[in-house]
Amino acid sequence: MNNLLHLSQSVLAQNEAIPQLPTPEIAWSAFIPLLILAVGGLLLLTFTSLMPAFAKSSWALTGYTVAVAIGTIVACIPLWNRVQRVCEAGEVCQAGAFSTAAGAWGVDGFSIFLTILMAASVALAALVMHDYLETEGLTGPEPYVLLMLSASGGVIMASANDLIVVFIGLEILSIAVYVLAGMHLLRLASQEAAVKYLVLGAFASAFFLYGISMVYGATGSTSLIDIQGFLATNVLTSNGTLLAGIAMLLIGFGFKIAAVPFHAWTPDVYQGAPSPVVAYMASGVKVAGFAGLMRVFLLAFTDYAADDWRPVMLVLAIATMAVGAVLAIVQTDVKRTLAYSSISHAGFIMVGVHAASDVGVSAALFYLAAYTFIVAGSFGVITLVGRKGDNLHALSDYHGLSRRRPMLAVVFTIFLLAQAGVPLTSGFFAKFYVIRAAVEGESYVLAIAAMITAVIGAFLYLRIIVAMFMSDPLDDHGEIDANLSDEEAAAARIELRDKVTAAEGPPIRIPTLAAVSIGLALLVTVAVGFLPGLVSGFANDALPQLVAAGS
Amino acid sequence: MVDIIVFVVSAAIILTGAIGVIAARNPVHSALMLVMTLFGVAVQFVAQEAHFLAAVQVIVYAGAIVILFLFVIMLLGVDKAEELDVGRLTAQRPMAFLAGAGVLASVLVSLLAGDESITGAREVGRAIIGGEDEADFRQIGRLLFTDYVLAFELTAILLTIAVVGAVMLARRVRGEAVDADTYLPEQARRRRIRETPVLLRTPVVETSDDMAEANSGGGE
């Protein structure tokens, strides 16, 4: 021991010529949620390699993942309290938003709010994933590890104050999801989804990086704090590079949130990827995409370039809402329908972002929160109906669901109504708040477009509900000829029954953990639908802030 | 003068390599052409006094990434020449060139539209290249552990994901693909997609007859 100490001292002595690096202050408390999530993922790898028994128990894996997610959420509470606290006059206390690690990591209501959402989507997806992995014979801890690590990428995007960090968060998020999308090695659709997602994702990343490079070239920094400061204090003789850079950043984020025209991957990937992963993609990945988008655009570019990017956001929002809704209507595959509907939802959230105001941001955050639970629950149901093989997603597979699994049908109906924005669900207030933000921002075109789209969108959810409740599976398989005699008619009925049973496929199982996940999502959806104040209060307090380190 | 010669030569190497990548029939050739481009870029790094990056560029890119490409090509045995015809998307090629021209034009205009000072912030001076007698790798190293320490640490997660993901995907699994029947030849499939449902009416179910017919049409 002594020897070691000596050694280190002598090494230090030798290097005395080298000046000590002025390493930045790190407020470790700011990183606790991220550390729990990311290190939780890494530790799971370690555990499972040291204790193979742990890896074999799917319950342990799911339980661990959910525990990590809950831990992340719990760790957010003291941070939230700190950020929301206001010091009284003369009192010395730690309060308000702050940034650390040389200003690259910002902690504010915004980042904590979205961290909680990311963790929630991890928990919901992990619970659904448990049974799925078992049924499909996919063993090993990797899906859970990737889920947690991917979510940590989202957390990074929500907290990053530096474009490079945002980019690394984006890649952590994306690369893990590419793998998750393709994890079912015996489903070619899963692989196809992975290839499409990956190539297009890399393509979009290249644009995003080019954007960072241009912004860097125009402002001399990648730090949002510096960029904002530079743009506030300098007059650019020529802002072409900067604007092109902002455009490229918008393309990169647009891809991640599946904004039209950067949306083409979404339906294919959602359809091909394993359903529990889609539950995460539609909730977590979208939340992360919006986290990055809002953080970068609202903090760094609103004062300087809001007039430049808001019109683009307006067009994108309208196109996204409309194209998503219209394309969803003509689908025959429920999973694909909801993929398009998730595109449409992105458009609604963009309505809030477009407002670029406090009201708009909290509306978008409220929408994200409501949407996370609605969509995670919806895809949870889809996972169950998909059954083994994850292939039974056609609308016809939902016929008569109300008869076979009444509870499941009712729950799915509530989620679909929530997506349609029917009152007494969280979806109603989500739409209500974003439209209000648009009206308050005097973007009447956007508000009207949003309302029209909401009307069109109601069709598509209605179609699925009709299929579940109002289709008699017997109708699909012909009717009994009325001219038959009694015995013949009876025989025909039995035959018809058999045909229906064959067409319906195997029975739908409802595993406990998946039921817990869907139940939680339902609870939140309905509770927030009755008392939006449960979330809107937090969303109002979760505005992004840019605070330089050390201040 | 030397500057110009170096630039022109390296630019020619870069562009030749790049065009080679997209024009070569054989993926192996594409990979080798990629190496050429990477070298050219490294030369330009040197010309702009980014010596350390030039070295990294050669070692990491040419030495590791391209080798990985070649390795996969050989592993899969896909090194035979690819048909460079337009494939199923006849209009795609001319459109692709238009798109490329569009990207180029828009980027160039944005970069060159103003006066010669492209960059807004001159002399941000976080670390001055050549100003002090400090090697650039030192400056990079210092920045990595100060301003960019967070990003630097976070790359650990990224690399872990890459490893875990690669292991997971490269695993060999036995068994027939569960959805092989959906991967039917083109015509059978297109016909199904064209069936656009009437709004709000529950669509006609794809009967099993239909599938069987499609299967017999050209099963794999």
Added chain:
Amino acid sequence: MEITANWYLILSAVLFSIGVVGLLIRRNPLVMFMCVELMLNAVNLSFVTFSNALNDVGGQVAVFFVLVVAAAEVVVGLAVIVAIMRRRPTATADDLSVLAG
């Protein structure tokens, strides 16, 4: 005549566009990936150019990160391609088009 930053930036833009065109016309997923690498190299070149012009080493650090990300992306990308090529050795990107509409 002097070599200005613009020269490099123009070269970088050309390289980026070639990468875009390549991704749009090639059907081999491996080559498509190489095209992405071309685009990333174009970005690297512009980073270094800006770094030089700004006299700020931050741009070079960014290149360093781009390298790391590119490596990670390639590893996963190649893994996916290996997984799919094992099942269908002749697959081109165009063959992977079952999910559509």
Added chain:
Amino acid sequence: MSLTSLLAFTEAPAEIVTSPVDDLVFLIPLFPLLGFVALLIGGRKLGEPMAGWLATAACGGAFAMTLVVFAELVSRDYTQRSINQTLFEWVPAGEFSVDIGFLADPLSIAMALFITGVGTLIHLYSIGYMHGDVNFSKFFLYLNLFVAAMLLLILGDNLLLTFLGWEGVGACSYFLISFWFTKDANATAGKKAFVTNRIGDWGFMVGIFATFFTFGTINYVDLTDGAMEGVAQSTITAISVLFFIGAIGKSAQLPLYVWLPDAMAGPTPVSALIHAATMVTSGVYLMTRLNPFLAASADWVPSMIAWVGVGTALFAATIAVAQNDIKKVLAYSTVSQLGYMFLAVGVGAYTGAIFHMITHAFFKALLFLGSGSVIHGMHDEQDMRKMGGLKKFMPITAATFIVGWLAIAGVPPFSGFWSKDEILVFAWNENPGLYVVGLITALLTAFYMSRQVFMTFFGEPRFAHSGSEAAHGVEGHGEAGEMAEVGAGGAAGELAESSAGGAGTALATTSAAVATMDADPGDGDHADHHGDDHAHAGDPHESPWTMFVPLIVLSIAAIVAGGLNLPFTKDLHFLEHWLEPVIHENEAKLGFKGGTKWVLALIAIAAGAIGMMAAAAVYLKGRVDPAKIELPVLAKGWGLDAAFSSFMGGPGRWLFAFLAWFDANVIDGIVNGTAALTSGGGSLLRRFQTGYLRNYAFGLSIGAIATVAYFISRTAL
């Protein structure tokens, strides 16, 4: 932001007069809501008929509670007649905060009284009507939910709460129209109602937003005449138009009326409650509630409302003349009567609108329930051409139906006369043109309603009569089975044609197959049940007491409700005086003396009489009925018979055929066209989703180029 503050009950605003009743208003909608919850949990276990009794009790409880609040309001001083109970803060959003609160004032309580009253009767009636339906408890569950939502709509103290109820009643209506959803047509009708209502909802929603951003509040108590001062007239005009769009969607006015006739596919009590008495009048309620807006907006807005109303009234009345389905006649008649209410709103006769709403609720519910009783008694026959002479078989139904007929036809002293007369008087006051159209409509109303009564209850029976054929028992059974399909598919339109020929001998053979299917549990169907139950006799029969008691109560109400607002002296204007605190000075003033009123009343009576006599001439003439012999004579003496006959045979038929065609093709076409456009656009866009990676990348780059190009265009050089 804490949970406790969210859930805390806030104090009711201090009022000069307080009483325990102030805190009890919320009980009115709570009763049916509890009934709904109870049925949701235990409805299936309760089964028939307990579930129905529970629901009826819940609705009756709401009625009793409304009476209590009503008594409290009556006991108060004129200016104090308003209770505003705030339960808790519902939507906190910065300065935009919405409470869950109820406003019990003369307008809302007047409406709540007849909604819960008529609602209770219809609940009671449904116990008999829905007897044997497999989804018996589900039906009452929806009914209770509907009543709760309707009361929320009426009693909510702000626009958003009204909107919530508005959506709620829409959803219930949708569920109930599609109640027998095993058949396609019902689902289609439900869909149509859903879609058309969404268009109206859109107007309502935008209106709410506009109101908030103009006035900073959406509470009714703040949106007074005073609040309108200082706001640009154009803004108020725009808001009024938006709300009017919402109102015409819900209240089935031109051009959004299409859904209502189709909505008759639902069970008859639903038609009576939702599509005649309550829900469809909520548009009128909204307009009355927002009378300060109408008063402050540009003059053309009330005029437009009046013309849309009277236009709808005439249009629907002409269509009603050509209908053969007993429920469809009533459906178009409802559209027509709602048109009168809008006419009243447009000419500033808010009291008249509410008055007519109340009387209409009584007599139209009566007529619908009566028609339900007929349909029930006729084994799900809805075609009036196959009825006739029913008064012999169903005396109570016939008597009550006739009361309803006299009320709607405007025969004094039945209630419909008084309310219609009041509206017509105000129409004359505003614009004689409106009056003339309204008068023609009144004539047509009398005509088609008389036609209906004559075809249904008078004349020779045109259905297969017991005793005339030996094998009748079998045939009756078969017919019931057949009608099950037709009845459920009512929305398909020309159902009469399709079934007219088919009810012959082929039916006997199918009856066996139907019987086998009936035996299968879980596949049962409302109408099938009747087939079983009444297989022993083909004769029409009187309905059970749960069905005819409501008929009797409603017919009494339909007779005496005119007493609410008799025109003779000021003292008899009970309703007007009652509503005054809500309508203030916005009620139009008559510009003429009592003498003119008398003349107008006589003209209205004459118009009704002409209509009735014309109908008698056309539909009773030649069908020997000695008791009525004087009518044809009278008609012949006036020469109307020939005129009508030729009109009905020639241009009239074409006109009506054209209107029916217009309804079926153009109006439906617009609705379907919008849908087709959407799905067509979707199919087109779908082409771009080729599945090819390279195509997607191409699309992405085009998007990228466009984005960058736009930003470059913004560059400051």
